[in-house]
Amino acid sequence: MMQTHHDRLTLPGFVCAHTHLYSALARGMPQPPAPPRSFVEILEKVWWKLDRALDAETVELSALVGACEAARAGCTTIIDHHASPGARGSAVDGSLDLVAAAIARVGLRAVVCYEVTDRNGPDEARAGVRENDRFLQRVRSEPPRLVRAMVGAHAAFTLSDGTAEAIAEVAARHRAGVHIHVAEDAVDAHKDGRSTVEWLDARGLLDARSLLAHCVHVSDADAARIAAAGAHVVHNARSNANNAVGYARPGRFGAQLLLGTDGIDADMRGEAQFAFFAARDHGDAFDVGAALARGRRFAAGLFDAESLDDTITLEYRSPTPLSDGNLGGHLLFGLRAAQVRGVTVDGQTVMHDGALVNVDEERIYARARELAAKLWARM
Numbered sequence: 001m002m003q004t005h006h007d008r009l010t011l012p013g014f015v016c017a018h019t020h021l022y023s024a025l026a027r028g029m030p031q032p033p034a035p036p037r038s039f040v041e042i043l044e045k046v047w048w049k050l051d052r053a054l055d056a057e058t059v060e061l062s063a064l065v066g067a068c069e070a071a072r073a074g075c076t077t078i079i080d081h082h083a084s085p086g087a088r089g090s091a092v093d094g095s096l097d098l099v100a101a102a103i104a105r106v107g108l109r110a111v112v113c114y115e116v117t118d119r120n121g122p123d124e125a126r127a128g129v130r131e132n133d134r135f136l137q138r139v140r141s142e143p144p145r146l147v148r149a150m151v152g153a154h155a156a157f158t159l160s161d162g163t164a165e166a167i168a169e170v171a172a173r174h175r176a177g178v179h180i181h182v183a184e185d186a187v188d189a190h191k192d193g194r195s196t197v198e199w200l201d202a203r204g205l206l207d208a209r210s211l212l213a214h215c216v217h218v219s220d221a222d223a224a225r226i227a228a229a230g231a232h233v234v235h236n237a238r239s240n241a242n243n244a245v246g247y248a249r250p251g252r253f254g255a256q257l258l259l260g261t262d263g264i265d266a267d268m269r270g271e272a273q274f275a276f277f278a279a280r281d282h283g284d285a286f287d288v289g290a291a292l293a294r295g296r297r298f299a300a301g302l303f304d305a306e307s308l309d310d311t312i313t314l315e316y317r318s319p320t321p322l323s324d325g326n327l328g329g330h331l332l333f334g335l336r337a338a339q340v341r342g343v344t345v346d347g348q349t350v351m352h353d354g355a356l357v358n359v360d361e362e363r364i365y366a367r368a369r370e371l372a373a374k375l376w377a378r379m
């Protein structure tokens with residue numbers, strides 16, 4: 001797996017199993033005048049304002065910036081959960097093409113979906129379902145080398161029964177997995193008198209292809225139900241702490257547990273380290289190397305491969321013996337700050353000697369700064 005050569009360490013690329021590249025231009029954004037007092041207020045006052053202000057160009061640019069940063073962080077597969085209703089739903093159609101093409105242009109693997117929700121009314125819910133359906137059809141008829149798709153849904157607490165059924169129908173027809181937030185906050189723990197996990201199960205949204213982000217407020221019985229279904233759970237330890245939604249006790253999800261950054265960045269080393277520290281702080285255990293390896297296996301499955309030929313090369317001079325067996329210790333206590341100098345995806349060069357070879361980063365970032373200021377003004 002691991003190779004060393006003259007202070008260079010080569011590893012398989014990291015997989016981020018849950019993120020939102022649409023938030024890439026939110027960095028440093030002015031905070032709401034009155035600070036949000038709850039998880040729902042964080043959504044209402046920050047993220048649902050941002051996704052409403054996005055248009056085609058900011059969707060594309062957010063994805064380009066997010067993908068450049070992912071490459072620099074050594075993350076070679078981005079499993080994205082996209083939302084851009086835009087003004088009156090104007091930025092939904094075609095948004096997945098923009099996100100997928102931007103990630104692939106940088107040279108990374110993209111697994112995209114559109115986050116369907118009823119929070120903006122039935123027309124926009126239908127537009128979201130259509131976008132997933134259309135894009136899945138496109139990817140299925142002619143699979144691009146670096147792109148796959150899932151069916152996205154926001155969360156049970158913003159979905160109607162009818163929309164949930166439409167999502168399940170699209171997923172079944174394309175044999176695709178559903179990517180959805182589950183019980184991130186207590187507000188999403190129950191729906192219609194049953195647990196959210198039971199509700200999803202009853203609507204055909206819980207199976208071996210499902211990707212469930214967070215699962216903080218699920219009971220142990222529901223954790224067992226998720227395991228029995230064979231669904232994967234994405235732990236987003238930093239995001240959970242940032243939103244103060246609670247500790248997910250990720251050990252409950254065993255061999256189905258993956259790691260994601262939930263839009264914070266694409267720093268999987270940072271995410272893994274924080275997940276480890278959070279586990280220690282809660283008297284829990286967390287195997288960083290195993291969680292990252294499961295992410296790679298999950299991504300390989302989406303690309304119908306045994307394993308992915310994606311590598312990253314880090315500048316790392318180890319002061320102690322280094323092997324596959326103790327790589328977890330190096331990841332936690334040494335590799336955090338190591339610079340990524342090289343990236344290959346599907347055997348092709350994405351970064352050489354610290355430079356991204358497929359895109360003009362300077363131009364992308366200059367345009368991003370310009371458009372981010374306008375985006376914030378629109379919000």
Ligand SMILES: [Zn+2]
Pocket residue numbers: 018019020081181213262
């Ligand atoms: Zn999320």
